Amino acid sequence: MFIEYSEEQTMLRDSAEKYLRDNYTFERRQAVVNSEQGFSKEAWQTFADLGWLAMTFREESGGFGGGALETLLLCEQFGKYLVVEPYLESIVLVGGLIEAGAHPSVREEYLGRLLSGELQGAPAYLESANVADPLRVETTAQPFGGGFLINGSKTVVVNGPEADLFLVSARTGGTTANSRQGISLFLLERETPGLSWKNYKTYDGRSACELQLHNVKVDAESVVGRIGDAYKFSAPIMSRAIVAVCAEAVGAMDALLSATVEYSKQRKQFGQPISRFQVLRHRMADMYMEVELTRSLLLATAWKLDSGAPDAQQCLIALKAKVGKAGRFVAHNAIQLHGGIGTTDELSVGHYFKRLAAIGVMFGSRDSYLARYFQS
Known part of the structure; x- marks a missing residue:
């Protein structure tokens, strides 16, 4: 199979490689990793200004309509220079899921700010019972007053210490803890009552946290996608x-x-x-x-x-x-x-x-x- 990049894709790859080669040295990367914050706000804002954060989103969402090939081109350069900024967590996962299934009012409020670099997100889908299996969901979301009441815990929430938004998986149905049916996604702001966390560094230089949810109340608009079919x-x-x-x-x-x-x-x-x-x-x-x-x-x-x-x-x-x-x-x-x-x-x-x-x-x-x- 022969795949030839378009002119725009070639420009994306070359510009990413040039910027990171000139500005993202290993020494600078190490200084960022060893800082309390764990990522560079300046670099993240530059990524937004260059259009990288919006590259793979639809035009009606403020993006440029890219796909998996554009994701590949960016992330290959990120791997080459050991970039620690949370492109995968905040943009590909949280941003992508908000665009795909959030309530229109939620999408309008948060998506543009994610793509501009103003906000960051963190997916919270792993649990200590089995960190290798996202289907192992024991966190529960029970119907409560027109919304839901969430209880449980999440582990290895990468970018959790810096996140403004958490995208949390919880079980709203299903007969077993590893059933594909009955898992729902909820978008929570960091300051939502009932959320608590413990921050730490992962061994590959990222920032992560353990997330606790105790009687967290959310409304129905916080659901991302379809109830029970996440x-x-x-x-x-x-x-x-x-x-x-x-x-x-x-x-x-x-x-x-x-x-x-x-x-x-x-x-x-x-x-x-x-x-x-x-x-x-x-x-x-x-x-x-x-x-x-x-x-x-x-x-x-x-x-x-x-x-x-x-x-x-x-x-x-x-x-x-x-x-x-x-x-x-x-x-x-x-x-x-x-x-x-x-x-x-x-x-x-x-x-x-x-x-x-x-x-x-x-x-x-x-x-x-x-x-x-x-x-x-």
């Missing part, structure tokens, strides 16, 4: 989110490969660069093949999603499984070829390793996607 309703947005993290993984793997090849030319053993040793050259060739195979599958998946191909979901499942395997392979070999220095905070290699490990389990593990692939 799994089916959110599927297209989740598909784009998976493309986003897989594209980020490809960018990270590409950067790791480049760093490893460059290091092998500088480090010397037995009086010559280690890049001259055939066994290490074979190792780096294998890394290159994993990166390119994953990139090809990523492009095919994004194209299939945008064109509505019947096998798009099967391709998406295969992509997530492939990213789990390829990311692990490339990251482990990069660490081994760098030696002990590859694990230090001062070098970017270890930080790519951590991010790829986190991406490998996001939205489910590689094993769970392999099982889904063979069932499809």
Whole structure:
């Protein structure tokens, strides 16, 4: 399959690469990660001013009508430069779900402010009972006074410490805790009574929180999508989110490969660069093949999603499984070829390793996607 980018898509990729190369150095990234806030307001506002936050939204929503390919192009560059700003959480997930199914008054109030960088959002859908399974929802939302009363807790709410809005999953029906039926989504402002949280840093440099909901009262307009059918309703947005993290993984793997090849030319053993040793050259060739195979599958998946191909979901499942395997392979070999220095905070290699490990389990593990692939 040959996929040729349009002129606009090429400009998007090149402008993102140029801006991040010139302004998002590893040293600046580390300063942001080690700050109390955990992301750069200046960088986030620049992303909004450049139109990146609105790129994949419909024109009537204030966007530019992009799709999965545009998401891919942006997130691959984000992965290459280890961007920590919450594009996936605030824009792809929260923004995408608000556009797709929020009440018109809610969409009008919040969506434009998200795309302008004024507000940020955080999806709260994981629970401690099983952090790898978004269907395991024990948080409840009971009918109450024309609205709902929500009780429960959420874990690993990435971007939670900075979020102005939380998109919370809760069970309004269903007979078991992991039933696809009976899950609903609710949009909550940060200052909603009954919300409490505990902030922390994740091991890949993000900010997250544990979210507690105690008798949180919401009205019916807070529901995003259809009551009890959040799994089916959110599927297209989740598909784009998976493309986003897989594209980020490809960018990270590409950067790791480049760093490893460059290091092998500088480090010397037995009086010559280690890049001259055939066994290490074979190792780096294998890394290159994993990166390119994953990139090809990523492009095919994004194209299939945008064109509505019947096998798009099967391709998406295969992509997530492939990213789990390829990311692990490339990251482990990069660490081994760098030696002990590859694990230090001062070098970017270890930080790519951590991010790829986190991406490998996001939205489910590689094993769970392999099982889904063979069932499809």
